Amino acid sequence: MKKETAVRRKKVFPEAEGRQALEEILARSRRVVFFGGAGVSTASGIPDFRSAEGLYRQTGPDPEMILSKSYFYLDPAGFFDYYRRHLLYPRARPNAAHRRLWQLEQEDKLRGIVTQNIDGLHRLAGNQRVYEIHGTVHDNRCMDCGAFFPMETVLNSRGIPRCRCGGVIKPSVVLYGEGLDPYVCIGAKREISQADTLIVAGTSLSVEPAASFLEGFEGKNLVVINREKTPADRRATLVIRGGVEKVLTDETEQEETTMDPKREQQEQEWADRIDEDSEETETEKTYRDGSLANECWAQDRENV
Numbered sequence: 001m002k003k004e005t006a007v008r009r010k011k012v013f014p015e016a017e018g019r020q021a022l023e024e025i026l027a028r029s030r031r032v033v034f035f036g037g038a039g040v041s042t043a044s045g046i047p048d049f050r051s052a053e054g055l056y057r058q059t060g061p062d063p064e065m066i067l068s069k070s071y072f073y074l075d076p077a078g079f080f081d082y083y084r085r086h087l088l089y090p091r092a093r094p095n096a097a098h099r100r101l102w103q104l105e106q107e108d109k110l111r112g113i114v115t116q117n118i119d120g121l122h123r124l125a126g127n128q129r130v131y132e133i134h135g136t137v138h139d140n141r142c143m144d145c146g147a148f149f150p151m152e153t154v155l156n157s158r159g160i161p162r163c164r165c166g167g168v169i170k171p172s173v174v175l176y177g178e179g180l181d182p183y184v185c186i187g188a189k190r191e192i193s194q195a196d197t198l199i200v201a202g203t204s205l206s207v208e209p210a211a212s213f214l215e216g217f218e219g220k221n222l223v224v225i226n227r228e229k230t231p232a233d234r235r236a237t238l239v240i241r242g243g244v245e246k247v248l249t250d251e252t253e254q255e256e257t258t259m260d261p262k263r264e265q266q267e268q269e270w271a272d273r274i275d276e277d278s279e280e281t282e283t284e285k286t287y288r289d290g291s292l293a294n295e296c297w298a299q300d301r302e303n304v
């Protein structure tokens with residue numbers, strides 16, 4: 001086909017042209033799988049962990065250290081203090097990218113979403129076939145009795161959130177040093193292996209095992225949408241440099257959706273409380289001397 005040849009010849013596109021080329025591919029595709037990272041949620045106000053403005057570049061404690069398995073057990077109060085303020089975004093809403101993916105699932109074109117994000121926004125947008133390979137902040141479990149708790153329980157608690165039975169409530173989020181859920185991985189890899197089109201978006205693919213998920217893809221079109229280069233660009237049929245929500249939709253569809261007023265008020269209350277708490281805490285100050293960090297890193301390295 002002539003169009004395909006054209007796409008292959010000049011394969012790195014800016015947003016507007018890229019959108020057109022992507023639509024052509026989508027029109028021909030029957031089994032699309034979307035593999036997304038932090039860049040999918042930035043338009044919802046959730047910072048990208050590894051980008052220039054992301055959490056990793058901020059001053060203060062090293063997030064990879066605090067968000068590790070060993071730190072969780074060493075200093076759970078410190079973990080939750082950090083977790084509430086930097087990983088929970090109760091006011092975040094699905095953006096145009098999430099909404100377009102919901103639409104594609106309704107059309108039965110999109111067979112699955114594999115996401116590295118823990119914000120739950122794809123499910124909030126209504127998608128059913130979502131593989132959250134790093135877990136989700138919306139699933140929290142008592143470590144003793146297994147009882148379920150919503151994000152709000154963790155958000156509204158102080159210190160270490162506890163179950164009625166006395167057990168610690170742990171978010172079902174994959175921490176550094178922890179393995180991924182094998183069932184989620186198997187499902188995600190199966191979807192990818194059966195796809196005719198794989199869209200990899202908003203991820204630099206710098207974290208393993210993210211990149212390994214792409215290895216099983218044998219379909220026709222590999223589309224990469226990202227602001228920066230990725231290791232998958234070379235293999236890709238189409239590379240688009242830009243914001244995910246801008247490539248997936250045209251501008252008229254990028255407005256915010258309205259929110260239930262009750263929910264809006266609740267979210268405002270959460271947001272106010274988080275703002276009140278946002279000054280650096282004593283625990284956070286002690287992270288700065290580095291001794292805890294070294295201890296954690298040593299433990300994590302041994303575990304790997």
Ligand SMILES: [Zn+2]
Pocket residue numbers: 142143144145146147163164165166167
């Ligand atoms: Zn319990």
